[in-house]
Amino acid sequence: MVNPVYTIDFQAMASRCEIRLAAADGAEARALAEPALEEVRRIEAKYSRYRPDSIVSRINAAAGVAPVGCDEETLALLEYADAVHRSSGGRFDITSGVLRKAWDFRLGTVPSASTLEALLPLVGWQQVRREGGSVLLPQAGMELDFGGFGKEYAVDRAAEILIAQGVRHGYVNLGGDMRFLGPRPDGAEWSIGIQHPRDARATIASVPFSRGALATSGDYERFFEADGRRYCHVLDPRSGMPVSYWRSVSVVSPMAIAAGSCSTTAMLLERDGLQFLEQSGLSYLAIDQDGHIFRR
Amino acid sequence: MENKPQNGMPVGQALLAAAMLLPGIGAVHAETAPERGSIGVKYLYYKEDQPGLDRVRVHAPAVSVLAPVAGEWSVAASATVDDVSGASPRYHTAVSGASRMDDLRKAGDVTVTRYLPRGTVSVSAAYSTEHDYVSRALSMQASLASEDKNTTWNFGVGGSDDSINPVNHIVQDAGRQTVSVLAGVTQVLTPVDVGQFTLTHTQGHGYYSDPYKMADNRPDKRRQDTALLQWNHRFVALGATSRLSYRFYHDSFGISAHTLGAEWVQGLSDGWTVTPAVRLYTQRAADFYFDPVYDRTLGEPFPPGYVFGSSQASSADQRLSGFGAVTLGVKLAKQLNRDWAVDFKVERYEQRGSWRAFGSGSPGLAPMRAVSLQIGVTRQW
Numbered sequence: 152m153v154n155p156v157y158t159i160d161f162q163a164m165a166s167r168c169e170i171r172l173a174a175a176d177g178a179e180a181r182a183l184a185e186p187a188l189e190e191v192r193r194i195e196a197k198y199s200r201y202r203p204d205s206i207v208s209r210i211n212a213a214a215g216v217a218p219v220g221c222d223e224e225t226l227a228l229l230e231y232a233d234a235v236h237r238s239s240g241g242r243f244d245i246t247s248g249v250l251r252k253a254w255d256f257r258l259g260t261v262p263s264a265s266t267l268e269a270l271l272p273l274v275g276w277q278q279v280r281r282e283g284g285s286v287l288l289p290q291a292g293m294e295l296d297f298g299g300f301g302k303e304y305a306v307d308r309a310a311e312i313l314i315a316q317g318v319r320h321g322y323v324n325l326g327g328d329m330r331f332l333g334p335r336p337d338g339a340e341w342s343i344g345i346q347h348p349r350d351a352r353a354t355i356a357s358v359p360f361s362r363g364a365l366a367t368s369g370d371y372e373r374f375f376e377a378d379g380r381r382y383c384h385v386l387d388p389r390s391g392m393p394v395s396y397w398r399s400v401s402v403v404s405p406m407a408i409a410a411g412s413c414s415t416t417a418m419l420l421e422r423d424g425l426q427f428l429e430q431s432g433l434s435y436l437a438i439d440q441d442g443h444i445f446r447r
Numbered sequence: 448m449e450n451k452p453q454n455g456m457p458v459g460q461a462l463l464a465a466a467m468l469l470p471g472i473g474a475v476h477a478e479t480a481p482e483r484g485s486i487g488v489k490y491l492y493y494k495e496d497q498p499g500l501d502r503v504r505v506h507a508p509a510v511s512v513l514a515p516v517a518g519e520w521s522v523a524a525s526a527t528v529d530d531v532s533g534a535s536p537r538y539h540t541a542v543s544g545a546s547r548m549d550d551l552r553k554a555g556d557v558t559v560t561r562y563l564p565r566g567t568v569s570v571s572a573a574y575s576t577e578h579d580y581v582s583r584a585l586s587m588q589a590s591l592a593s594e595d596k597n598t599t600w601n602f603g604v605g606g607s608d609d610s611i612n613p614v615n616h617i618v619q620d621a622g623r624q625t626v627s628v629l630a631g632v633t634q635v636l637t638p639v640d641v642g643q644f645t646l647t648h649t650q651g652h653g654y655y656s657d658p659y660k661m662a663d664n665r666p667d668k669r670r671q672d673t674a675l676l677q678w679n680h681r682f683v684a685l686g687a688t689s690r691l692s693y694r695f696y697h698d699s700f701g702i703s704a705h706t707l708g709a710e711w712v713q714g715l716s717d718g719w720t721v722t723p724a725v726r727l728y729t730q731r732a733a734d735f736y737f738d739p740v741y742d743r744t745l746g747e748p749f750p751p752g753y754v755f756g757s758s759q760a761s762s763a764d765q766r767l768s769g770f771g772a773v774t775l776g777v778k779l780a781k782q783l784n785r786d787w788a789v790d791f792k793v794e795r796y797e798q799r800g801s802w803r804a805f806g807s808g809s810p811g812l813a814p815m816r817a818v819s820l821q822i823g824v825t826r827q828w
Contacts, residue, residue, distance in 0.1 A: 224470050234465035238458050307466075409462045431458045444824075 154336050156320070159184040163191050164302050166326025172313065173320035173336045183316055187309035191325065194305040197224075198297040200248070207295055215291030220284055228297065228304065229281060235300070235412045236276045239427075242419035243412065244276045246288075247388040248296025254393075256384060259375030267391040274388045303366055303411035306330045310364075310407070322360070327367055330407045334361035346371075348398035348438055355444075356436055358403070366411035368418045369399035385418045396421035396439060403434040566591035566599075582609045588629075596635075601645070603629035613658035623653030631675075639681040647673040656762075662749050663762050665735065670699040686714035701734035702767065705804070718782035724794075725775055729804040732769035735760035739811040768809035771802025792821040 154173040157180035161168050170187060174180035199205045203212075210219045221229070235243045250270055253262035273293045280287040288295065297304075302325050309323045310330040319333040322341060334340050340361045344354030348371050358365065370383035374393075382393045400417045404410035413431050417424035425445055428435045436446040568589045586605030592598065604627070611621045631645030648671070655665040677692040694706040710724040737750035745753055750761050776794035783789065796817040800808030 227470050231465050235462060238461055404462075406466050408466045412462055412466075413458070427458065431462075 154320070156335065157181075159188070161188060163188075164195050164305065164325060166302070168325045170309070170313070170323050171321045172318050172332070183313065183318055186316070187312045187323065190308050190312055191305045194301060194308065198228075198301045200294075200296060200298070207297060210286055210288065211294045214288035214293045218280070218282070218285035218287035221286055226281075226284060226286075228300075229286060231300070231408070233276070235416065239412075239416040239419060241276070242388060243299065243416050244274060244388040245295055245297065245299055246276050246279065246293055247274045247386055248298065249273045249292065249294045250386045250388075250391045253391065254382070254384070254386065256373045256375055256382075259377060259382075261377055261382065262391075271391055274391070299415060300408055300411055302326060303328050303364075303407040306364065306407035328365070328407050328411055329360075330364040331360045331362050345401050345436060346399070349442075355438065363403055363405050364407035364410045365401060365403050366407055366414050367399060367401040368411070368414040370395070370397065370418075371399070385415070387419060387421075394418055394421050397424060398438045398440060398442070400424065400428070400437045401435060402428070402431070409433075565594075565596075581612075582607060584608070586627075598635070599633040601629065601631040601633070603627070609653070611654055611658065615658065617658045618654060621654035621658075623651060623655065625649055625651030625653075639683060641679045643675075643677040645673075645675045647671075647675075657764065660748075660762075660764070662753060663764065664758070664760055665762055666700065666760050668699065672697050688712040700767065702731060704728065704730040718788075720778075720780045722778040722780070724777065726773070728772040728774070729802070730768075730770055731803070731806060732809050733762065733767040735762060736767040736769075736809065737761055737763060738768075738809055739763065765812060765815075768800065768812060769803050769806070770798050770800050770808045770812070771804055772796060772798040773802065787824070790821075790823045792819075792823075794819045794821075 154175055156171055156173050157177055159170045159172075159181060161170075168191070170184045172180055172183060174183055196202060197205055198207050200207055200211070202208060206219075206221065206225050210221075213219050232243075232245045236245075250267070253266045253270055273290060278289050278293070279295075280289060286295075306323050306325050306328050307330060309325075310332060313321065313323065313332055320336045321333065322329055322331040327346065329343065331341065340359035343358050343360055343365060345356040345358070345367065346369070347353035347355040348369050368385065370381060370385065370393075373384040374381055376382070381395065383395070385394050386392065387394055397418050400414040402410040402414040402417070404413065410433070413428070413433060413435070417428050417435070417437060420427050425437065428437060428445075429447065434447055436444065438444050566589060568587070584605060584607040586603065588601070588603040590599055590601045592600075606626045607624070609623045611623065612619060627647065627649040629645065629647045631643065633641065633643045635641050650670050652668045655667065655669055657663045674695045675692065676694075677690070679691075680689050682688070688711075690708075690710040690712065692706075692708040694704075694708075696702070696704040696706075706726065706728050708724070708726045710722055712720055712722045714720050740751060741747045742749045742751050742753050748763055750763075753761070774794055774796045776792060778790055778792040780788060780790035794817075796819070797814060798816075799814040800810055800812050802808065
């Protein structure tokens with residue numbers, strides 16, 4: 152007897168999320184999903200910029216003042232952020248979140264050059280000091296932001312918890328970043344669509360999956376248009392300005408966090424993103440501003 | 448640029464190696480790259496015109512999936528994806544269906560699919576809302592294959608409950624309820640023949656009019672029946688496949704329609720296939736469709752003798768008129784190598800009142816023509 156597939160929908164990290172898995176009945180599905188859901192909520196709380204008691208808030212509050220001792224998990228994530236910073240030629244920078252002070256995507260106004268110039272000195276991962284299990288942001292006003300990979304990290308952690316419980320058919324989807332635990336119970340693959348970057352109701356491509364992970368970055372998540380130009384929320388740490396070359400980049404990798412870092416890095420590298428994706432050795436689908444599709 | 452291979456490793460693997468050091472996810476089961484899959488992209492260019500004016504232009508990318516039904520046979524199906532990857536927080540689930548089930552689902556909606564050794568059963572509930580439209584739908588589909596897998600039966604039942612609140616307040620809280628049932632069978636007839644027969648019946652009552660059109664007053668009950676017969680035959684010696692289909696449609700608005708479709712899929716050397724296709728369509732007008740002749744005193748868009756407030760059904764919607772249509776198309780596809788395939792399709796559609804078969808069509812409407820071009824690329828990896 153093959154088990155049916157259940158869907159558990161929830162809201163986390165400001166996204167629509169779901170876990171799909173095969174289980175004997177609805178109660179078992181919920182019980183299997185619960186620890187994974189808990190893990191997502193734990194990561195959300197621990198690395199939220201909006202909670203004053205989170206480790207990120209404590210590090211940011213001590214900027215320019217004192218180093219903050221970090222636990223193993225946080226140190227490992229900072230080590231990972233360092234690796235992505237290096238492989239992206241410095242574009243993927245978890246200190247660039249401070250630029251959001253200049254960009255209000257709800258009001259939709261372009262900040263003045265002087266506003267950005269005042270913030271740019273606060274951006275720079277190379278300034279961050281990590282010594283003996285603690286981290287110091289050397290200047291007051293600097294900020295760390297784990298938003299660039301926190302969601303994908305949560306996808307991988309949740310997936311590991313489900314795998315450890317013996318789930319072999321299903322996947323985790325946190326706001327479009329996904330990790331697959333195995334095919335459908337009958338062995339068929341899951342069919343996953345890629346969001347059309349200019350038509351919220353349409354998909355532009357589809358990919359069958361049974362294992363591995365998929366992440367997509369795009370210029371359509373948060374943006375505004377002014378003077379005929381689109382300003383999206385992916386900001387270049389060198390200029391503080393939004394990138395504009397790609398509409399969307401999707402990357403396939405065995406792990407969601409690696410897929411997410413590659414898709415975001417490609418967005419940030421703009422024209423050079425294609426070369427980066429080619430060198431990554433991973434499968435990708437990228438759509439440029441003219442709607443041209445590049446893939447491997 | 449520093450994004451060169453690191454330590455001789457491609458960037459992707461270097462990042463993966465870094466990610467493996469993260470706690471709790473380091474125990475990745477030495478998963479190599481995902482298994483071989485395929486990705487398909489289609490781009491559709493559609494242009495419709497009537498003499499003297501351009502009506503609609505659509506640039507629509509569409510996705511296609513090939514689902515093997517039996518042996519080496521494949522039937523093209525419209526894309527139904529399990530999920531959509533996109534930059535958050537946008538999210539939608541594609542659920543195929545006539546109603547607007549593809550809208551953003553509210554939390555708590557559930558689709559449960561049960562996979563059985565010889566079939567599937569799925570139940571889905573959907574709730575969707577737009578500023579002037581709320582739809583609730585529930586459906587169940589089941590498929591069952593015979594022991595030898597040569598026969599597959601499909602059954603479906605679905606219901607929807609919509610409420611319509613147009614912004615012009617012409618009606619308020621107008622409702623519409625429908626129930627649909629579907630039954631079909633797919634039969635492998637011989638090693639080179641597959642047939643499929645599907646019957647669909649939909650019964651509904653409620654508000655069917657177009658709230659944004661004057662003098663559009665349609666009956667509040669509608670019954671719709673469709674029968675679809677398809678037959679695919681493989682000509683082994685010629686390296687070709689024929690696909691024939693006939694569809695009959697009838698509804699209680701008085702519309703009857705016949706569609707005859709034929710395609711010839713010819714394999715050529717070097718991975719090329721060419722598929723010419725023809726589709727013939729004819730439709731009888733709805734009983735209450737009125738020709739573009741208007742009331743002498745009221746003028747356009749009111750039909751002659753129109754009485755305000757009357758419950759007499761009437762509509763000037765061209766889709767409800769009597770007409771015939773011909774679609775001619777050809778698709779050229781090439782499998783470039785093991786991984787890549789490209790295709791190009793061009794279709795010409797023309798609709799005229801005078802082309803109606805089995806009777807005369809609606810007069811006074813300009814012919815409508817459309818051309819569509821589609822270019823697609825499919826890659827497997």
